[in-house]
Amino acid sequence: MYATNYHRASSVADAVKLQSSSGEAKYLSGGMTLIPTMKQRLAAPPELVDLRHVAEMKGISVSGNRVRIGAGTTHHEVSTSAELKAVCPAICHLAALIGDPHVRHMGTIGGSIANNDPAADYPSAMLGLNATIITNAREIPADDFFLGLFETALEDSELVVAVTFDAPAKAGYSKFANPASRFAMTGVFVAKAADGGVRVAVTGAGSNGVFRHAGLEKALATNWSADAASGVTVDASDLLADIHGSAEYRANLVKVMAKRAVAAT
Template sequence: MYQTTYHRASSVDEAASLFSKSSEAKFLAGGQTLLPVMKQRLASPSDVIDLAKIKDMIGVEASGDTLTIKAATPHYDVATSDAAKKAIPALAYLASLIGDPAVRYRGTIGGSLANNDPAADYPAATLALGATVKTNKRSIAADDFFKDLFTTALEDGEIITAVSFPVPQKAGYAKMPHPASRFALTGVFVAQTKSGEIRVAATGASQSGVMRVPAIEAALKANWSPSAIDSVNISASGLLSDIHGSSDYRANLVKVMAQRAVAAAG
């Protein structure tokens, strides 16, 4: 690791102010990606601004038809939150599958979304549930948030403060874990909103990061059942291919995981 200056911010405003004063600052929101990269000397921020201790940024709240997870809430808290389990059990379940226990105690939803790893779990739920990403500057709809691999709509220095998930009619998540990293080799989140919209998002599969799967959404709109997906054809074109999963295997997984997610959603 190269030398860096660590700051523990006590408020969002302080964090933003620290960022603006630094030359090459990075926010630390759990550090499950940033710290390993820094240890390998692949990143060398001048300043590291820790968001994970900001009290206002931790917590899970259900209110009416919305579940709000504040950005510095660790995955473990979401997985075990009564509010999350009651409002959107599929989301709590997804959190319980992230990485391993050490990752779940440190990693946060804000960190995961801001990093937008193409195989991270939370982007699938955020996109499929049509969540709203709240920052210190604005609110961004999930459909507008994820841009490309490790790229989001966030501007330089913009801080995610919370994510608001509309409580769906039904939702389910199914994940084939990467055998080494435990990211999603492919994970699919399916949701039927209270207004009847069907949204399906897959992570770990596409070369461009998390994606909606319109063919499966259409099949499920016609018939909300795992068998409705049997005849859907998912193209391997544009999907990731590596030593752990070829693109046609991932195409298969998009289908199979979607079927299992629908079965789990009921």
């Protein structure tokens, strides 16, 4: 590796101040993407601001129907939270499918959504649950947060502090995982709100990252069943094609994963 200055932030305000004073500093949460990227010399930030000890960014709270998850909460903590499982077991299931035990104990929900890997699991949950991304400066609806491959609405020094959402009436997540990385070749998060509104978000398959599927949403709003998803046409023209699968293959996976996600609710 190469020389870099390490800073341990003690609060959100401290982290933002440290990052802003440099202009080139990178926030370090779980480090699941940043550290390997630095080891490969694909990134060379001169400053790192470690967020792992910022207490105000940790923890899960459920108040009635409202859920708040601190950005520094690990995947393991999300997957094993009894309080969260009582109101939204789908997101606990999603977190349990991420990577391996090491990744789940180090990686954080805030790091995942801020990185916005096109095959990551959490972005689909944020879109599916109509979540709000809370930063040190503002609140951003999930629909406005994810802009493209590894691209979000975050400004340079902006920091994800927490995510909030209303617990759904029903929700499910299913993914076809790459056997080596456990990233989603295709993952589908389905959610039905208390008012009957349906949202369906797809990760791992879109050529421009996570996206909502209007056809599946319409079908499931009319009939919340796996059979309803079977009759939906998934256009392959905007889907990813790589060594792991063609766009047409992923189009079929979208339907299959949607059916499994609905069946799991």
